[in-house]
Amino acid sequence: MDKQNDHVQSLGAVDATSLQALMDAIPAGLLRGRRVLVTGAARGLGLAFSHCIARAGASLVMADRLEALLQQAGVALRATGAEVHTVTLDLVDPASVERAAEEAGQRLGGLDGLVNNAAITNSGGKDAHALSVATWDQVMDVNVRGTWLMSRACHGALKASGRGAIVNLSSDTALWGAPNLLAYVASKGAVSAMTHALAREWGGDGITVNAVAPGLTLVEATEYVPQARHQKYLDGRALPREQQAADVCGAVLFALSDLSRFVTGQVLPVNGGFVMH
Ligand SMILES: NC(=O)c1ccc[n+]([C@@H]2O[C@H](COP(=O)([O-])OP(=O)(O)OC[C@H]3O[C@@H](n4cnc5c(N)ncnc54)[C@H](O)[C@@H]3O)[C@@H](O)[C@H]2O)c1
Numbered sequence: 001m002d003k004q005n006d007h008v009q010s011l012g013a014v015d016a017t018s019l020q021a022l023m024d025a026i027p028a029g030l031l032r033g034r035r036v037l038v039t040g041a042a043r044g045l046g047l048a049f050s051h052c053i054a055r056a057g058a059s060l061v062m063a064d065r066l067e068a069l070l071q072q073a074g075v076a077l078r079a080t081g082a083e084v085h086t087v088t089l090d091l092v093d094p095a096s097v098e099r100a101a102e103e104a105g106q107r108l109g110g111l112d113g114l115v116n117n118a119a120i121t122n123s124g125g126k127d128a129h130a131l132s133v134a135t136w137d138q139v140m141d142v143n144v145r146g147t148w149l150m151s152r153a154c155h156g157a158l159k160a161s162g163r164g165a166i167v168n169l170s171s172d173t174a175l176w177g178a179p180n181l182l183a184y185v186a187s188k189g190a191v192s193a194m195t196h197a198l199a200r201e202w203g204g205d206g207i208t209v210n211a212v213a214p215g216l217t218l219v220e221a222t223e224y225v226p227q228a229r230h231q232k233y234l235d236g237r238a239l240p241r242e243q244q245a246a247d248v249c250g251a252v253l254f255a256l257s258d259l260s261r262f263v264t265g266q267v268l269p270v271n272g273g274f275v276m277h
Pocket of ligand 1: 044
């Protein structure tokens with residue numbers, strides 16, 4: 001088996017065929033010399049982003065709390081020849097966030113990019129009454145507080161880079177008000193709002209802060225989603241097909257690259273036209 005095939009064997013629920021096609025289309029050297037930290041990189045979208053970022057020529061640190069899966073993912077990506085490090089991270093623990101950011105900077109010799117991708121859903125399928133306070137707090141701690149803490153922990157290194165780029169993962173659920181997902185939707189609204197505010201706070205440091213808001217994408221985390229919700233997306237998209245992880249990668253690469261140095265504070269829905277704004 002050649003390196004390319006090894007690549008696509010190790011992606012879990014991420015569709016390998018569309019990801020390979022996307023990776024073949026990445027302009028050579030798009031992120032050459034960049035040093036990027038991706039959170040939530042052990043599986044799903046974060047894993048797909050990691051493969052694309054490596055293919056674009058960057059060195060990277062993959063961070064996640066799923067240690068075994070993260071190690072496995074790191075070994076597979078390293079086998080393609082990429083410079084890849086793995087760092088265990090629990091976004092709920094402020095000390096762990098600080099440690100992970102510092103270790104990432106040390107391993108890579110600085111940081112040019114941060115992809116705040118890690119998040120939990122947890123509140124899916126429950127209405128506003130059934131949602132517990134504990135779940136609300138968990139979702140906010142990871143998705144909102146974690147994004148703030150990680151951005152803050154990486155700020156110094158991104159500023160030193162002179163071309164720092166933060167890419168936050170929001171969600172189109174916050175744009176159309178998906179029901180029965182309240183804590184998650186509220187958390188992603190907050191991520192979008194933080195994207196606007198941090199873009200203004202750190203623009204003077206040469207750091208761009210943007211968000212990508214995917215629609216319902218086929219990965220492990222969405223396997224629980226009822227067919228009716230999938231159908232709603234299928235019926236509502238301008239492009240009438242399922243969304244794959246590969247569909248989201250181009251926007252993340254763009255936001256990390258020199259192609260977007262005057263784009264900041266923006267939230268880009270990537271959802272086949274399900275929500276337009
Ligand atoms: N899949 C979709 O349909 C979809 C749609 C819109 C937005 N998103 C967003 O994209 C991002 C990736 O989602 P995904 O679908 O790949 O989900 P996922 O659950 O597969 O990936 C999230 C990753 O974050 C990690 N993580 C969770 N809590 C953590 C913590 N406390 N510390 C460190 N790591 C932690 C998980 O272990 C996992 O590897 C999320 O921000 C999600 O909200 C996904």
